[in-house]
Amino acid sequence: MTSALELAADGIGSVEPNPAVGCLIEKSGRIIGRGKHERYGGPHAEINALADCRSRQADPEGATIYVTLEPCCHRGKTGPCSEAIIRAKPAGVVIAAQDPSAHADGAGIRQLREAGIRVTVGVCEAEARRLNAPFYHFVQTGKTWIVLKWAQSLDGKLARVDPTRNPWISGEQSRADAHRLRRRTQAILVGINTVLIDNPLLTPRPSGGRRPLRIVMDSDLRIPLNSQLLQTASDHPLLIVTDAQTLTREAGKAKEIERRGGQILTRKMDIEHGNLRPLQDELRTRGVQQLLVEGGPKTLGAFLEQGLANEVCVYIAPMVLGVEGCASLGTALARKVCQTPLCHLETKRLGPDLRLRGLTAPIT
Ligand SMILES: [Zn+2]
Incomplete structure (x- = not known):
C-alpha cells in the first residue's frame, strides 16, 4: 500500500479536483500490474493497473489488488472501476480509505463483496487521507x-x-x-x-x-x-x-x-x-x-x-x-x-x- 500511495502522489498537480489514486496488483508475491490516476478526465488507477497487467500478459485472476481509494461504482468520466475489478476476478481487494463522496461512500466496497471478493478496508488509511486532504475536507465539510x-x-x-x-x-x-x-x-x-x-x-x-x-x-x-x-x-x-x-x-x-x-x-x-x-x-x-x-x-x-x-x-x-x-x-x-x-x-x-x-x- 505504501508503494501504491507513492504512485498516487505522482498524480498531484494533474488530477485535481479528483483525488490522487494509486493501484498495485500482486500475485504470488510478484507485482503484475501498477497504475495511477494520471490526469483529470483520464482513466482511473485501477483501470490503468489492469491494463498494465494485460500488457505484461499476466492474469489478475486470483490476485490481490491494492488501491488507495475505494473503487468507484458510478459512471462518471470513465466506466465504473468496481465492474472492471469484478470482471478481472481477483481473490481480494485491499483499500486504504473509503470514498466519502455521496455517489460512493461504501457502495463500491459493497459491490465487490457481493461479487464474492474478499475486501479489506483501512490499510494506511491516515496516509491516504493526508495525501488527498483537500478532497476529503471539501467533501466532508x-x-x-x-x-x-x-x-x-x-x-x-x-x-x-x-x-x-x-x-x-x-x-x-x-x-x-x-x-x-x-x-x-x-x-x-x-x-x-x-x-x-x-x-x-x-x-x-x-x-x-x-x-x-x-x-x-x-x-x-x-x-x-x-x-x-x-x-x-x-x-x-x-x-x-x-x-x-x-x-x-x-x-x-x-x-x-x-x-x-x-x-x-x-x-x-x-x-x-x-x-x-x-x-x-x-x-x-x-x-x-x-x-x-x-x-x-x-x-x-x-x-x-x-x-x-x-x-x-x-x-x-x-x-x-x-x-x-x-x-x-x-x-x-x-x-x-x-x-x-x-x-x-x-x-x-x-x-x-x-x-x-x-x-x-x-x-x-
Ligand atoms: Zn474508478
Missing part, C-alpha cells in the same frame, strides 16, 4: 481547503525593497515547485498590493491545461487596467473582490473591468480587519476545492489571524536580506495567531532552498 504559500529569506523578508534588480527571493527549483502547487488548486488569491508591486499573471506555468480562477482582494478597486491580470482576463478567469461602496464610486472602472472579461464580486467583507467568511461561501458555491493564497504579508496575515489556513508551504532561501528586504509576515500580523506548531511537517531541499510544508490541524 463543504469548505475549501486553503493553502498559504510564500517565499522568504532567513531573516523573514518576503520581498526586496528594490525588486527591479532581482524580483525573486527563492531559486528556480522552488519557483517550478510553486507552479506545481498552482496546478493543484482551482483558485489563486492575492491582495491588491501584490498586483501593484509585482504585476503577476497568477497562471500555472506550464499550465497542464489548468486555468485556476485568479482572485484579487481589492477593496478600493485600484487594479490597473493595464495589469497583466486584466490583459489576460478573457482567457484566464479573474475575480476582483471589492466592497459595495467602492463599486458605486468607481462604476465606470468596474464596467471597464467587466468589459475586459474580469468579474466583480461585492460581498459584505471587511478584508483589512478580517472577515473572510463570505469569501469562503463564494468559493464553496463555485466548487473550489483548493485555494492557494500567495500574498502579500497583509493578505496572508488575514487568513492566519482568522484561522482559515489548512496548509502552509514556505520556501526559505539561504540568505539574509537585512535592509534590502521588506514585507515581513511577522510585522503584518496584528495578533499572535499560531499557538501550536504545524503538524505532518515535511521538509524538502529544492536547489539551495528549503521547502517547509505542514498542516494546521492533524489528520488521523
